[in-house]
Amino acid sequence: MTEQNERDMLAAVGAQSMEDLFVDIPKNVRYEGTLPMSGALDEAALLRHMTQLAGKNADSDRYASFLGAGLYDHQVPVVINHVISRSEFYTAYTPYQPEVSQGELQAIFEFQSYICELTGMEVANASMYDGATAMAEAASLASGATKRKKIIIASTVHPETRAVVRTYAYGLGIEVVEAGFENGVTDLKQLENMIDDDTAAVLVQSPNFFGAVENVKSIGELVHAQKGLLVVSANPLSLGLLEAPGRLGADITVGDAQPLGISGSYGGPTCGYFAVSKALMRKIPGRIVGQTTDKNGKRGFVLTLQAREQHIRRDKATSNICSNQALLALSASVYLSVMGRQGMIDVCDLNLKKAHYAAKQLGSIHDVEPAFTSPFFNEFVLKLPEGTDIDALNEKLLEEGFIGGYNLSREYPELGSALLIAVTERRSKEDIDRFAEILEGSL
Numbered sequence: 001m002t003e004q005n006e007r008d009m010l011a012a013v014g015a016q017s018m019e020d021l022f023v024d025i026p027k028n029v030r031y032e033g034t035l036p037m038s039g040a041l042d043e044a045a046l047l048r049h050m051t052q053l054a055g056k057n058a059d060s061d062r063y064a065s066f067l068g069a070g071l072y073d074h075q076v077p078v079v080i081n082h083v084i085s086r087s088e089f090y091t092a093y094t095p096y097q098p099e100v101s102q103g104e105l106q107a108i109f110e111f112q113s114y115i116c117e118l119t120g121m122e123v124a125n126a127s128m129y130d131g132a133t134a135m136a137e138a139a140s141l142a143s144g145a146t147k148r149k150k151i152i153i154a155s156t157v158h159p160e161t162r163a164v165v166r167t168y169a170y171g172l173g174i175e176v177v178e179a180g181f182e183n184g185v186t187d188l189k190q191l192e193n194m195i196d197d198d199t200a201a202v203l204v205q206s207p208n209f210f211g212a213v214e215n216v217k218s219i220g221e222l223v224h225a226q227k228g229l230l231v232v233s234a235n236p237l238s239l240g241l242l243e244a245p246g247r248l249g250a251d252i253t254v255g256d257a258q259p260l261g262i263s264g265s266y267g268g269p270t271c272g273y274f275a276v277s278k279a280l281m282r283k284i285p286g287r288i289v290g291q292t293t294d295k296n297g298k299r300g301f302v303l304t305l306q307a308r309e310q311h312i313r314r315d316k317a318t319s320n321i322c323s324n325q326a327l328l329a330l331s332a333s334v335y336l337s338v339m340g341r342q343g344m345i346d347v348c349d350l351n352l353k354k355a356h357y358a359a360k361q362l363g364s365i366h367d368v369e370p371a372f373t374s375p376f377f378n379e380f381v382l383k384l385p386e387g388t389d390i391d392a393l394n395e396k397l398l399e400e401g402f403i404g405g406y407n408l409s410r411e412y413p414e415l416g417s418a419l420l421i422a423v424t425e426r427r428s429k430e431d432i433d434r435f436a437e438i439l440e441g442s443l
Contacts, residue, residue, distance in 0.1 A: 006018075057266070058398055058403055060073040060264065060403065060426075062401075063398070063401050063402060063403050064401060064402050064403070064427060064431040064434075064435065065402075065403040065422075065426075066358075066402065066403060066404060066405050066421050066422055066423065066427070066435060067403045067404065067405060067406060067422060068211075068378070068379050068405075068406065068420065068421075068422025068424075069158075069209070069379075069406040069420055069422070070131070070158050070160070070209075070256070071258060071264050071267065071268075071270070072258065072259050072264070072378075072422060072424055073264060073422075073424050073426055074237070074259050074261070074347075074424050074425065074426065075347075075424075075425060075426055076261050076262070076263055076335075077261060077334075077335065077338050077339075079334060079338060080261045080331050080334045080335060080338075083330065083334050084327055084330055084331055084334070088103060088104075089103075089104070089107070089326075089327060089330055090327055092104045092326065092327070094287070095108075095289075095303065096303070098300065098301065098302045098303070102300060102301060104326060105289050105301035105302065105303070106289075106301050107326065107329070107330045107333060108126040108287075108289040108301075108326055108329060109289040109290075109291060109301050110333045110337075111124075111126055111273075111326075111329040111330065111332060111333045112124040112125065112126060112288070112289060114332070114333055114336045115236075115273045115275050116275060118236055118239045118244065118336075119234065119236075119239065119244050119245055119246050119250075119253040119273075119275045120243075120244030120245060120246025120247040120248075120250075120253075121244075121245075121246040121250070121252075121253050121275035121276060121277060122246075122275075122276070122277055122278040122281070123275065123276050123277075123278060123280075123281045123284065123288070124273065124274065124275035124276075124288075125274050125275075125284050125285065125286040125287060125288050126286060126287055126288070126289065126325070126326060126329050127286040127287055127325050127326065127329075128254070128271070128272025128273060128274050128285075128286055128325065129269075129272055129325060130256055130258075130268065130269070130270045130271065130272045131158075131161065131233060131254065131255050131256030131258075131270070131272050131273075132158070132160055132161040132164040132165075132256075132272075133164060133272055134233075134254035134255065134256070134272035134273065134274045135157070135161050135164070135165055135203060135231065135233050135254050136161075136164045136165045136167070136168035136169075137168070137254075137274065137285045137286075138201070138203070138231045138252045138254050138274065139151045139153075139165050139168060139169060139174065139176075139200075139201060139203060139231065140168055140169075140172060140174075140285075141252065141276075141280065141283050141284070141285065142200040142201035142228075142229045142231060142251075142252065143172065143174050143200045143201075144283060145200075145229065145280060145283055146200045146201070146227070146228060146229060148198050148199060148200035148228070149173060149174050149175055149198065149200065150174070150175045150177065150196070150198045150199050150200060151165070151169060151174055151175065151176045151177070151199075151200055151201055151203060152176075152177055152178075152179055152191065152194055152195065152199055152201070152202045152203065152223075153165055153176060153177075153178055153179070153202075153203040153204075154178070154179050154181070154186040154191075154202075154203065154204045154205065154208070154214070155178045155179060155180055155181055155186075156181045156184070156185060156186055156204070156205060156208035156209055156210060156212070156214070157203060157204065157205040157208065157209060157233065158205060158209045158233075159209065159411040161205070161233065162178070165203065174200075177194060179191045179194055179202075181210075183372050183373060183374050184208075184210045184212040184371065184372030184373075184374040184376075184381065185208065185212050185213075185214050185215065185372075185374045186204060186208075186214055186215075186219060188215065188218055188219070188222070191219065191222060192222050195222055195223055195225075195226050195228065196226060197226055197227070199223065199226055199228040200228055200229065201223065201228050201229040201230065201231050201251075201252075202219055202222070202223040202228065202229075202230055202231070203231045203233070204216065204219055204230075204231070204232055204233070205232070205233040205234075206232060206233075206234060206242075206245075207234075207235055207238055207242075207376065207377040207378075207379065209420075210371075210372060210374075210376075210379070210380070210381050210420065211355075211376040211377060211378065211379025211380050211381070211420070211422070212372060212374040212375065212376050213242065213374065213375045213376065213377060216230075216232055216245060216248040216249065216250065217248045217249055220248060220249030220250065221249065224249065229251040229252060230249055230250050230251050230252075231250070231251065231252045231253075231254065232245040232248075232250040232252070232253050232254070233253075233254050233255050234253055234254075234255045235255060235256075235259055235377065236255055236256075236257055236259060236260055236273065236332075237259035237260060237344075237347070237348060237351070238348060238351075238377045238378075239344075240344035240345050240347065240348035241345065241348040241349065241352065241377075242377070246275070246277070251276065251277050251279075251280065252274070252275070252276050252277075252280065253274075253275045253276075254272065254273065254274050254275070255272070255273055256270050256271070256272055256273075257270065257271040257272070257273050257328065257329065257331075257332040258270040258271070260331070260332035260335045260336060261331050261332060261334060261335025261336075261338075262328055262331050262332065262335075269325070269328060270328065271325045271328035271329050271331070271332060272325070273329075273332075274286060281305070282305060284305075287303055288303070288304050288305055289301050289302070289303060289304065290302055290303075290304035290305075347425050348377075350425040351377065351378035351423070351424055351425055352377060352378065354378075354423045354424070354425065354427055354432065355376065355377065355378040355379065355380060355422075355423040356376075357423075357429070357432060358380075358421065358423045358427070358432045358435075358436075359376075359380045359421075361432060361433065361436040362382055362421065362435075362436050362439065363382070364436075365436065365439060365440045365443070366440070367384075367385040367443065368382055368383065368384055368385070368439075368440075368443070369382070369383050370382065370383070371383040371415060371418050378422060378423055378424060379420060379421065379422045379423075380420075380421055381408065381415070381418050381419070381420055381421075382405070382418065382419045382421060383415075383416070383417070383418055384417040384418065384419055384443065385417065385443060386416055386417055387417065388417040388443065390404075390407040390409065390417060390419055391407060393419075393439075393442055393443070394407070396438070396442045397435070397438060397439070397442070400434075400438045402431075402434075402435050402438065404419070405419040405420050405421040405422070406419070406420040407419065407420075408420050
């Protein structure tokens with residue numbers, strides 16, 4: 001706060017000047033001079049300046065978004081922010097002391113219970129960072145549980161998730177191979193030829209990155225025939241209509257809870273979920289909350305199966321996931337409780353019908369057609385005229401108040417000029433019709 005404070009602190013660490021604190025950073029990469037910034041602003045001027053900067057963002061409140069690719073513009077009930085803004089939740093950390101953490105523990109327990117009901121699995125945890133790390137942890141678990149070192153991941157899994165899986169696998173000495181796709185879904189014939197007695201697991205996403213619904217049951221039968229495990233990454237919202245992975249043969253079901261009432265927030269944070277069969281319960285990463293009773297018979301909640309992570313396991317830990325995503329898990333729990341069983345069915349139905357209406361409208365544009373004919377949920381791929389500059393197209397759409405789709409040529413150049421479109425319950429018929437009109441006029 002004062003020059004004397006600064007001198008005292010420098011003396012305490014044995015430095016002569018502030019510059020001494022940066023001596024380990026090579027001079028050729030250090031910024032020399034003064035940053036080109038304005039002078040100090042008073043509070044009112046600063047707030048006005050920051051509001052102007054924020055106004056430059058194309059947010060989904062002012063723009064109609066057709067962009068998905070892993071982060072979706074769903075309705076977030078206002079009650080969610082009311083609940084998670086309570087200080088006893090937003091300041092909570094890992095509930096090591098159950099006697100003073102019953103509210104937080106119960107919130108996590110409810111989240112786990114909801115995830116089990118949605119996925120058809122027997123046990124769920126809390127505190128996965130996001131869907132990508134959840135799948136990478138699932139690959140690690142599968143390798144450890146089967147004592148095998150080969151993972152097959154479908155190329156229809158989100159590209160960023162595949163990258164995270166490979167990063168995890170590299171450090172663990174696990175081989176990762178990719179299975180190709182046919183008509184937007186995993187090529188089952190190719191997959192069958194790839195699975196052998198060293199395959200720990202097959203990792204698939206359904207609905208996958210293209211929005212298509214995979215044949216989860218058939219994939220499970222193929223890998224189980226070789227005594228490997230099936231890992232399914234599922235959009236939890238889609239499970240309001242689609243069959244639960246656990247009832248289709250999944251050994252591990254993971255995913256991102258972002259569609260369940262978690263704001264996109266320009267990219268995160270989100271919340272991963274992780275659920276397993278009872279046989280794999282003791283190998284699950286993160287933390288698990290169990291329900292118990294105290295000596296007076298009163299219901300209570302505790303962390304259970306705790307010999308892991310930052311406690312005593314160290315290098316023998318099931319995982320090194322040790323942050324706490326419970327606030328976002330609470331968002332998902334509030335969403336599910338507000339929606340209820342029928343509400344989940346209704347919102348899924350809206351996503352499905354609006355997406356299929358949009359696919360029909362957009363597919364009727366001259367020289368535009370669906371890239372695949374496989375069943376899809378709320379995302380689909382459009383094949384645009386060859387040579388279309390999709391980035392320039394999205395700029396035109398932005399000028400008209402629309403956030404366009406995802407340019408698939410970045411990760412799937414073999415698809416040519418292909419655009420991934422997402423349609424959620426927030427898109428109106430007018431939004432879709434106007435989007436189709438502008439898209440047609442821009443090609």
